[in-house]
Amino acid sequence: MLKINNLQASIEEKEILKGINLDIKPGEIHAIMGPNGSGKSTLASVLAGRADYEVTGGTVEFMGKDLLELSPEDRAKEGLFLAFQYPVEIPGVSTTNFIKSAVNEKRKYLGLEPLDAAQFLRNMKEKMKLVEIDQSLLSRSLNEGFSGGEKKRNEIFQMAMLEPKLAILDETDSGLDIDALRIVANGVNQLRTKDNAFLVVTHYQRLLDYIVPDFVHVLYKGRIVRSGTKELAKELEVKGYDFIKAEVDQELA
Amino acid sequence: MHEENDDILEQITSSEYKYGFVTDIEADEAPKGLSEDTVRFISAKKNEPAWMLENRLKAYRHWLTMEEPKWPNVEYPPINYQDIIYYSAPKQKIAPDSLDDIDPELRKTFEKLGISLNEQKRLTGVAVDAVIDSVSVATTFKEELSKVGVIFCSMSEAIQDHPELIQKYLGSVVPATDNFFSALNAAVFSDGSFCFIPKGVRCPMELSTYFRINAANTGQFERTLIVAEDEAYVSYLEGCTAPMRDENQLHAAVVEIVAMEKAEVKYSTVQNWYPGDKDGKGGIYNFVTKRGICAGAHAKISWTQVETGSSITWKYPSVILKGDYSIGEFYSVAVTNNFQQADTGTKMVHLGKNTKSRIVSKGISAGKSQNSYRGLVSVAKNAGNARNFSQCDSLLLGDKCGAHTFPYIEVKNNTAVVEHEATTSKIGEDQIFYCNQRGIDTETAVALIVNGFAKEVMNQLPMEFAVEAQKLLAISLEGSVG
Numbered sequence A: 001m002l003k004i005n006n007l008q009a010s011i012e013e014k015e016i017l018k019g020i021n022l023d024i025k026p027g028e029i030h031a032i033m034g035p036n037g038s039g040k041s042t043l044a045s046v047l048a049g050r051a052d053y054e055v056t057g058g059t060v061e062f063m064g065k066d067l068l069e070l071s072p073e074d075r076a077k078e079g080l081f082l083a084f085q086y087p088v089e090i091p092g093v094s095t096t097n098f099i100k101s102a103v104n105e106k107r108k109y110l111g112l113e114p115l116d117a118a119q120f121l122r123n124m125k126e127k128m129k130l131v132e133i134d135q136s137l138l139s140r141s142l143n144e145g146f147s148g149g150e151k152k153r154n155e156i157f158q159m160a161m162l163e164p165k166l167a168i169l170d171e172t173d174s175g176l177d178i179d180a181l182r183i184v185a186n187g188v189n190q191l192r193t194k195d196n197a198f199l200v201v202t203h204y205q206r207l208l209d210y211i212v213p214d215f216v217h218v219l220y221k222g223r224i225v226r227s228g229t230k231e232l233a234k235e236l237e238v239k240g241y242d243f244i245k246a247e248v249d250q251e252l253a
Numbered sequence B: 001m002h003e004e005n006d007d008i009l010e011q012i013t014s015s016e017y018k019y020g021f022v023t024d025i026e027a028d029e030a031p032k033g034l035s036e037d038t039v040r041f042i043s044a045k046k047n048e049p050a051w052m053l054e055n056r057l058k059a060y061r062h063w064l065t066m067e068e069p070k071w072p073n074v075e076y077p078p079i080n081y082q083d084i085i086y087y088s089a090p091k092q093k094i095a096p097d098s099l100d101d102i103d104p105e106l107r108k109t110f111e112k113l114g115i116s117l118n119e120q121k122r123l124t125g126v127a128v129d130a131v132i133d134s135v136s137v138a139t140t141f142k143e144e145l146s147k148v149g150v151i152f153c154s155m156s157e158a159i160q161d162h163p164e165l166i167q168k169y170l171g172s173v174v175p176a177t178d179n180f181f182s183a184l185n186a187a188v189f190s191d192g193s194f195c196f197i198p199k200g201v202r203c204p205m206e207l208s209t210y211f212r213i214n215a216a217n218t219g220q221f222e223r224t225l226i227v228a229e230d231e232a233y234v235s236y237l238e239g240c241t242a243p244m245r246d247e248n249q250l251h252a253a254v255v256e257i258v259a260m261e262k263a264e265v266k267y268s269t270v271q272n273w274y275p276g277d278k279d280g281k282g283g284i285y286n287f288v289t290k291r292g293i294c295a296g297a298h299a300k301i302s303w304t305q306v307e308t309g310s311s312i313t314w315k316y317p318s319v320i321l322k323g324d325y326s327i328g329e330f331y332s333v334a335v336t337n338n339f340q341q342a343d344t345g346t347k348m349v350h351l352g353k354n355t356k357s358r359i360v361s362k363g364i365s366a367g368k369s370q371n372s373y374r375g376l377v378s379v380a381k382n383a384g385n386a387r388n389f390s391q392c393d394s395l396l397l398g399d400k401c402g403a404h405t406f407p408y409i410e411v412k413n414n415t416a417v418v419e420h421e422a423t424t425s426k427i428g429e430d431q432i433f434y435c436n437q438r439g440i441d442t443e444t445a446v447a448l449i450v451n452g453f454a455k456e457v458m459n460q461l462p463m464e465f466a467v468e469a470q471k472l473l474a475i476s477l478e479g480s481v482g
Ligand SMILES: Nc1ncnc2c1ncn2[C@@H]1O[C@H](COP(=O)(O)OP(=O)(O)O)[C@@H](O)[C@H]1O
Pocket: A011, A012, A014, A016, A034, A035, A036, A037, A038, A039, A040, A041, A042, A043, A052
């Protein structure tokens, strides 16, 4: 589904990603962990097509297409979804209206008729239950004045509505209390099928108790320095990132 | 990356003006230039009574003593008033006996603009007065309206058929001496609309005037007068377009509204004059005086404007709140793009007791444009318990445009409560990227954000026009953000 080969990217002449390799197959959940500043959000942004980042090398194939050739909106419509670490606020645009636009833009791209109001509403009701989000929140301006937890739940709600093939969750767990965390994880687990995949970026192993990954990768200084199963996450929790940092820095030296 | 944004910005701002066509039709024109003879020529063309010519000449003589205002925050080369044609009429019978007699070319022109002069095709319940260059070519639903006592006709006809009303009200709200452009208008105006809603009548349909400039080198000077007697109600709409031309054309209109006791007048404008091209060439100079008076107690006048066109806009639809408990409202969305300049706002003049006014202004600037809000709230000594609330928001697209706010407040009564709030925001790259990531392309994202920003004003428009106006907003900004 997603094949990242030796991906390098920089921002303002500063090299951040220094050769990432990653292969994600349908039905899999991959977790990316790593200390702050290691390049996790950068990787997510580059995959989503943020213009600030310059790809300086490597290739990315998504659903058989050259991802890097696609515009950000086409990547989205091909089925790539990013749950933002810091979702933005858009005053005056109701959340419902926004999601409706997004859903219908995607349908248009796929050659489908736009959903009529009734179908959309039915769909929305169903997905609202999934992430325990309230109607009143959805009639408010997008993310405006939402609490941190509400913003994150709104991201997962949008994911549920858009039914992506690959969802990248960038620290969706940070700033969530244990109940919100459970709700988010529950949403992800219910949306999981054998045809879609998740790339879960997190700083803590806590989330992985709820969303159980098939693979865990450690990103450090712009490279994936360790890959393993969820046992690796457990080990990290006990030992902290320092032991990996020390090992890697020694290897690099 | 900034360069990349500028590219996208450029693409969006370079959209085409779709009303820019010219109708090929023979016109009856006055010779270029302005003198007493021009004024007499226009008056004679219209067969006007002596008193009307006298009014015009007085206005003209006064105009000669005046100077063009220099205080607006706009820049343009000096206008040569001798280089303008002051009267241009399509060659057809000026007032066709029936709608069937309208020149097919003219009918087609309006159809192309989405205005049907065919009463059978009435879809929206809107009566239309269609004005092209200097004359009104058709007014629909006159008969149906006259059944309830509503007069809706061109200004030329009103001068002939209702001289007592015209003599009483024309110039009563905006006197010729008011300002440079109102004096010019009073001297040379050639047509416009008149509506009169008698006591206690709720006008059964929306009334509207559609203005079209067609001829080259002409100025358009129309005159609109709306009178609502006690407890009358009317909702009035104004729309306008012009061909794309490299020269600037002058449009100096005057609109007057009189609302008596408990009367309500809602005046909505969707202004889409040709804005000039993306390099700032051509476009309409839109120098307009609009004013209403709440003459009786509990009267209400509400101005709603969506301003997307014109290369320069200079207008301040105002309300004089004379009657106690009267209400004035001003809702405005002004969009400027490329090299457009707008200096627009309102004046709320509180004279009566317990009068209320509300101002909601949303300025959207893109390209290299300049967008200024200029507003005056004044409360006279005897206007006890006056209330005003003003909200002026500016939205910037890109960093080469400007937004300015000039609120003036003059309060002479200490029971007044005058509140002013202002915000400036910018469509951020983060917002655009967020939308992109959800599959919404940049243009659609801008339209979504802009319409969200302008929603409070758009909601004031009559339903039929709200959708059109929303599309217009999006089109005016096509290509303006990254
Ligand atoms: N806009 C930016 N300008 C300059 N440096 C940036 C920018 N965004 C991120 N970086 C740098 O890139 C590195 C990786 O950041 P990020 O991908 O956000 O890390 P993580 O998500 O793993 O915490 C950091 O050193 C950070 O300072």
